[in-house]
Amino acid sequence: MACFDRASPALKETLLKIHSAQKPTEMDQRLFEFGAVEYHIKSSSSDPQYVYLSISSPLLSQEVSLAQGISPGTVQTIKGIHSDMVELIEPATEGYQLTLRLNFYKIPQGKESSKIITEMASIQAAILSCQLKEMLGNVASRNTSPGMYKPIKLVYHPREPFFVARQPGKTTAVFPMRFQEKTDVIIATAFFQELMDVGSSEAWAKVPLCAWSPIPPPELRGEQMEDLSTNGGFVSFDILPHHVKGKRLDKIVWNLLNFYAFVKYHVKCTRGFIQRRMRKRLDNLVKILHTAGSEEGGYADDPQAQGCGCISSFVCVPKPNTGRRRCRNFTKKIKRLRCPIKIRGFRRFRRRWLTVPKFSSPFKYTKLD
Secondary structure: OOOOOOOOHHHHHHHHHHHHOOOOOOEEEEEEEOOOEEEEEEEOOOOOOEEEEEEEOOOOOOOOOOOOOOOHHHHHHHHOOOOOOEEEOOOOOOOOOEEEEEEHHHOOOOHHHHHHHHHHOOHHHHHHHHHHHHHHHHOHHHOOOOOOOOOEEEEOOOOOEEEEEEEOOEEEEEEEOOOOOHHHHHHHHHHHHHHHHHHOOHHHOOOOEEEEEOOOOHHHOOOOHHHHOOOOOEEEEEEOHHHHOOOHHHHHHHHHHOHHHHHHHHHHHHHHHHHHHHHHHHHHHHHHHHHHHHHHHOOOOOHHHOOOHHHHOOOOOOOOOOHHHHHHHHHHHHHHHHOOOOOOOHHHHHHHHOOOOOOOOOOOOOOOO
């Protein structure tokens, strides 16, 4: 599952480990993360001042190809991240799109070092955000006419593509939702409907409008059938110009990239909550049945008969009286389970209306001795 934080947890932990080491460490390590992202971290004990970080990240869309892999806007964004400590190496290491040289001697000690390393570990998020920003800006030039548009297919994960389409006055992001289990579909559908209700209220009037539909929206007409075959419907967000002003643009872009991860996280937490409530309810019911049976059998005061959990509630160690009492109590429980529900007056109704009539035969027979 994708991480909601911009900084890569594994990369941040590795950089902090190198920075906090008392002696220079020799390291040549590769890290792989969600979305086919690869990091290569290399440090040498002979030159402990510098740490080399190479990043390989696939493009969000194959329709928009960049000749050098990293656009000039992305390069400028990376250079703006602590330019005195982060240096871009050209050309990049073979097999990677980007190679950075990190000057660890200029990183101050204390809490400030953790903040700076966290920003260094969020370079991958900056690359993805810049790609999506540039694509959103290029969507308008792809329109064939003022009334027509063609959405861009973005792939943050191979099995989770989504679409972005530019329309007059707004940008629409459409997410086809797919789930493996039917219970996940039910939970997600209820969540989408609740999200629509909350988003349409006055308290959340400034957020992007959310819509859910079981059929493909008009924005996806003409797309491939494999992209439109879903079991969870389609979720779309209408992004207006005031949603992408200033610092809001980075937040909108990152939320779009992690929408699938957020939905899966919500479904997983909801399913776990339901299962815990069901187990707790079952445990309470079993304890009630056990208490009732113990009081009838005379075992309520036996400390060995008390257990914890659902299984131990069934365990009852009888007093050393015998097997007769055990057999009698067991017979009572069986009869109680098999006993039908008693309805007042039903026995009289059964005798009058549900009895099988006796038929008399006109022929008489003589019993032979």
